[in-house]
Amino acid sequence: QQRYLVSRYLLRHFLSRFLDLPAKEIEFNLSVKKKPFIRGIEFNVSHTGNYVFLVFSSSPIGIDAEILNLSFDFELLLPDLFDKDEINFLNEGPSRHQLFYYLWTRKEALLKATGEGLTDQLFLINVLSDRLNRMGQLYQLHSFVQSDHIFTLALTNNNRCRYWTYL
Numbered sequence: 001q002q003r004y005l006v007s008r009y010l011l012r013h014f015l016s017r018f019l020d021l022p023a024k025e026i027e028f029n030l031s032v033k034k035k036p037f038i039r040g041i042e043f044n045v046s047h048t049g050n051y052v053f054l055v056f057s058s059s060p061i062g063i064d065a066e067i068l069n070l071s072f073d074f075e076l077l078l079p080d081l082f083d084k085d086e087i088n089f090l091n092e093g094p095s096r097h098q099l100f101y102y103l104w105t106r107k108e109a110l111l112k113a114t115g116e117g118l119t120d121q122l123f124l125i126n127v128l129s130d131r132l133n134r135m136g137q138l139y140q141l142h143s144f145v146q147s148d149h150i151f152t153l154a155l156t157n158n159n160r161c162r163y164w165t166y167l
Contacts, residue, residue: 007045007052014054015041035115044112046151053151060137062113064105065151074100081107081122089128098145103127105152106141110134113154131157 012023018041019026028036037043046053046065055063074097078087086103093099106127111117114135119125125134130141138157143150 003047003050003052007047007054010052010054011043011045014056015043018056031115033115033117035112035117044109046109046112048149051149055153055155057155059156060113060115060139061156062109062111062154063151064108064112065149066101066105068098068101068145068148068150070097072097072100079123083123083126085128086123086126098150101150102143102145102152105150106143106154109152109154110139110141113139113156 012026015021015026015038016023019038026038028038030036040058042057042059042061044055044062046063048065049067051065053063053065055061078090082090082103090096090099090103107122107125108118110125110127110132111119114137116135126132127141132139132141139154140157141152141154143152
């Protein structure tokens, strides 16, 4: 609950700076697929553990972050989430849990960027490539591991990204 409140506060804070408006005057709109946006600013939020991730852009963008939970039993989920090539990739790697979260965050970040949200047919979306076409846009996927967290940023091709770290 605290993380949610902090993420909403930070989102309004940064948007108010970008828009040069008081935070209380910011009006959110919803896309056809219910993704929130504001006058030419695309944004996305993810939180996990004690971290909150916010990304902003003038074009579609998404982020997902997860704690690497080494006790999570994902075996039964594999056929519903990943295609054959992704499952082979996961099974051939040195750390199956890390690769599971790598693939998962890539799918979720991409679907957040497109505004689709999670679907029942995740196995139809192969995210092994760093560049892929989705809904008429070319996206780049950038995945990072930091200590026991993994996160992926999905942004449209040729889009610049800026980031800040606040501890």
